[in-house]
Amino acid sequence: xxxxxxxxxxxxxxxxxxxxxxxxxxxxxxxxxxxxxxxxxxxxxxxxxxxxxxxxxxxxxxxxxxxxxxxxxxxxxxxxxxxxxxxxxxxxxxxxxxxxxxxxxxxxxxxxxxxxxxxxxxxxxxxxxxxxxxxxxxxxxxxxxxxxxxxxxxxxxxxxxxxxxxxxxxxxxxxxxxxxxxxx
Amino acid sequence: xxxxxxxxxxxxxxxxxxxxxxxxxxxxxxxxxxxxxxxxxxxxxxxxxxxxxxxxxxxxxxxxxxxxxxxxxxxxxxxxxxxxxxxxxxxxxxxxxxxxxxxxxxxxxxxxxxxxxxxxxxxxxxxxxxxxxxx
Numbered sequence: 001x002x003x004x005x006x007x008x009x010x011x012x013x014x015x016x017x018x019x020x021x022x023x024x025x026x027x028x029x030x031x032x033x034x035x036x037x038x039x040x041x042x043x044x045x046x047x048x049x050x051x052x053x054x055x056x057x058x059x060x061x062x063x064x065x066x067x068x069x070x071x072x073x074x075x076x077x078x079x080x081x082x083x084x085x086x087x088x089x090x091x092x093x094x095x096x097x098x099x100x101x102x103x104x105x106x107x108x109x110x111x112x113x114x115x116x117x118x119x120x121x122x123x124x125x126x127x128x129x130x131x132x133x134x135x136x137x138x139x140x141x142x143x144x145x146x147x148x149x150x151x152x153x154x155x156x157x158x159x160x161x162x163x164x165x166x167x168x169x170x171x172x173x174x175x176x177x178x179x180x181x182x183x184x
Numbered sequence: 185x186x187x188x189x190x191x192x193x194x195x196x197x198x199x200x201x202x203x204x205x206x207x208x209x210x211x212x213x214x215x216x217x218x219x220x221x222x223x224x225x226x227x228x229x230x231x232x233x234x235x236x237x238x239x240x241x242x243x244x245x246x247x248x249x250x251x252x253x254x255x256x257x258x259x260x261x262x263x264x265x266x267x268x269x270x271x272x273x274x275x276x277x278x279x280x281x282x283x284x285x286x287x288x289x290x291x292x293x294x295x296x297x298x299x300x301x302x303x304x305x306x307x308x309x310x311x312x313x314x315x316x317x318x319x
Contacts, residue, residue, distance in 0.1 A: 026280065026308060027259050027267055047267070047282055049307045066246060066304035067282075067313050073212045080246070090241055090305040 021054040021106070023142045028177030030063050034152075039166040041075065043068040050177045052142060057101025059116065059144075061094040061175070083157050084123055092122040094129075104135055111136045116146065125155045133175075142179040147172065215284060215300045215316040218248050226253025226279040230272030233306040244303040244310075250318055251279055252298040258291055266291070268299070269309065277309040284314040291317075 028048030034041040048063040065086035070076035080086040096118015098104070104112045112135045120129045133146035150171045152159065159167050222244065229251055232240040253270030256278055260266050265283040268291055272278040281299040291297070301312035 046265075047280070047304075047307075047311055047313070062307045064304040064307060064311055066302070067311060069212070069313065071211060072208070073210050074208060076212060087241075087245055090245060091307070 022182040023052045023054065023179035024182040025050050025177050025179045028061070028063075028175070028179075030061075030173065030175050030177075032150075032171040032173045034168040034171045036166055036168050041070070041167060043070045043076070043079070045069070048175075048177060050144070050179060051182075052098075052144065052179060054101075054104070054106040057098035059094070059096055059098060059118070061177075063092050065090055065092060083152075083159065089122075089124045092120070094118055094120050096129075098133070098135070104137070106137060106142075109137050109139065120150070122150070123155045123157055127154055140181060144175070144177050144179065146175040149173070212314070215248065215302070215314055218300070220250035220300055221247045223250045224252075226251050226270035226272045229279055229303075230274055230277065230310050233310050234274065237306060241305060245305055247303055248300060249303045249312060250298055250300045251281070251312060252296070253279060255291060255293050255295045255297060258293065268297075268315075270297075270299075272310075277306075279312065280309040281312045281315040284316055287316055289317055 026049050027046060028050045029044065029046050030048045031042060031044040045063050045067045047067045048061060051060045053059075065084050066080060068076070068079065070079065096116055099115040099117055101114070104114065114133050114135055115130065116133045117128070117130045119126050129148065129150075131146055131148035133144060136143040136145075150173055152169055152171060159169075229244070229249070232243065251270065253272065255268055256271040257269045258266055259269070265285065265287065268281045268283065270279040270281065281301055284301075298318040299312060299315040300318050301315035304311045304313045
């Protein structure tokens, strides 16, 4: 009986210590630009969820497509209904790993350039991507930033020829998330 | 006579172009001037997504929803608007209302409140974008 209690206690302790090494936010900012000289297209989404596991370097991001706010109503409508089909595919996710996570000292203030690799799922299509990112440790918080490009054709997003000149064939994505330690 | 027809056509053309240009550049309509399509409590809205997300997406996605509940947390993002989490009775998540640009007001944890916004789906929480408080 005592043994069982001890095991339960041990399990609880190890779970707690593991979860203490996770960082989380539900207010991450993800924006992209598909601008051309003819048109400015720069929507922003301030509701991205992000989790970084410091122990393993595993990162997970998720964002709702309808949460991208455009300046023009018509643009937002076309983006959702025609290009991204957000009714059918409401989310975009990224699940991957910080390849060189061991170089980061999570408890010490500093800025660490890292490499990230993982699977991006967008518009129902999953593809492996690699990018560079910056992890900034500042007073117990983590600020993670990254810039990368997504060719629309990789994700089977087709733009009608009438507006083809106005929309870039590659979206320049910008990720900027501030994460706090996940407390249970 | 010909002159008149030409003039009318020209005016029509200019008006058409002006309307087209206006519609093309029209900004997003604020929630202030929109009617709610669905009125629901934060608990019921979260429960709908928690039990059957696909079905809830079909019902709520892209709809103007008025949701009422008790404020659980207020997160102030560095640039921009606060996000207000309404308690839905669940352990894992609630209903998060992201305030629209320019919307201000005083909000406090524990306060009962109603927001109107566009339901964008569920990640951890059910999300409402471009929210305005409803009196």
